[in-house]
Amino acid sequence: DSGVTQTPKHLITATGQRVTLRCSPRSGDLSVYWYQQSLDQGLQFLIQYYNGEERAKGNILERFSAQQFPDLHSELNLSSLELGDSALYFCASSISGEFGRELFFGSGTQLSVL
Amino acid sequence: AQSVTQLDSQVPVFEEAPVELRCNYSSSVSVYLFWYVQYPNQGLQLLLKYLSGSTLVKGINGFEAEFNKSQTSFHLRKPSVHISDTAEYFCAVEGYSTLTFGKGTMLLVSP
Numbered sequence: 001d002s003g004v005t006q007t008p009k010h011l012i013t014a015t016g017q018r019v020t021l022r023c024s025p026r027s028g029d030l031s032v033y034w035y036q037q038s039l040d041q042g043l044q045f046l047i048q049y050y051n052g053e054e055r056a057k058g059n060i061l062e063r064f065s066a067q068q069f070p071d072l073h074s075e076l077n078l079s080s081l082e083l084g085d086s087a088l089y090f091c092a093s094s095i096s097g098e099f100g101r102e103l104f105f106g107s108g109t110q111l112s113v114l
Numbered sequence: 115a116q117s118v119t120q121l122d123s124q125v126p127v128f129e130e131a132p133v134e135l136r137c138n139y140s141s142s143v144s145v146y147l148f149w150y151v152q153y154p155n156q157g158l159q160l161l162l163k164y165l166s167g168s169t170l171v172k173g174i175n176g177f178e179a180e181f182n183k184s185q186t187s188f189h190l191r192k193p194s195v196h197i198s199d200t201a202e203y204f205c206a207v208e209g210y211s212t213l214t215f216g217k218g219t220m221l222l223v224s225p
Binding site (some may be wrong): 002004033035042043045048056058090092099100102103104105106107108 | 146150155156157158159160163165204208212213214215216217218
């Protein structure tokens with residue numbers, strides 16, 4: 001158990017809908033990362049937050065947004081969903097935003113868009 | 115920009131045989147290198163990392179990797195694999211502010 005909690009584990013929804021994925025980082029970790037894993041693209045970095053502030057942005061679509069709350073949990077919002085958004089979404093946390101740190105991953109949320 | 119190439123998508127091997135999973139990277143800055151493992155239905159967990167110093171890095175579960183700057187490689191090795199090593203292995207590079215992963219290599223260990 002990594003100590004990172006993601007909910008829900010599975011999510012099935014329809015095209016055009018909006019969903020929210022939730023992540024609770026390990027106790028004491030200030031940095032949260034979101035990754036998307038699909039068969040064709042592999043693991044793609046979406047966005048990173050550090051202590052409530054956006055730190056880095058990757059291949060995140062404009063239809064997607066995220067935030068980190070004062071209690072350090074994070075939410076990833078996906079809207080106007082398309083079939084191609086079906087993927088496994090991982091949250092990871094680390095104690096700081098510094099280089100070389102270990103990331104601790106949650107078990108992921110499997111999103112299926114029908 | 116930085117990128118990672120894992121040359122094999124799948125590596126089948128028999129139990130107790132040695133294995134090498136290959137990883138090449140590109141980056142225009144100094145890098146930190148990582149290997150993560152993903153067991154079925156789980157998130158990724160760190161096997162080992164190279165930040166600086168000795169180019170031979172030892173990790174958990176008997177794995178080790180060697181950083182070769184001239185060949186821009188960071189291959190993962192284990193002298194004798196177990197059935198329980200069956201998993202997907204990801205090489206990753208950090209050169210700017212983000213961690214970039216390769217597409218993964220599935221290690222399949224059979225009896």
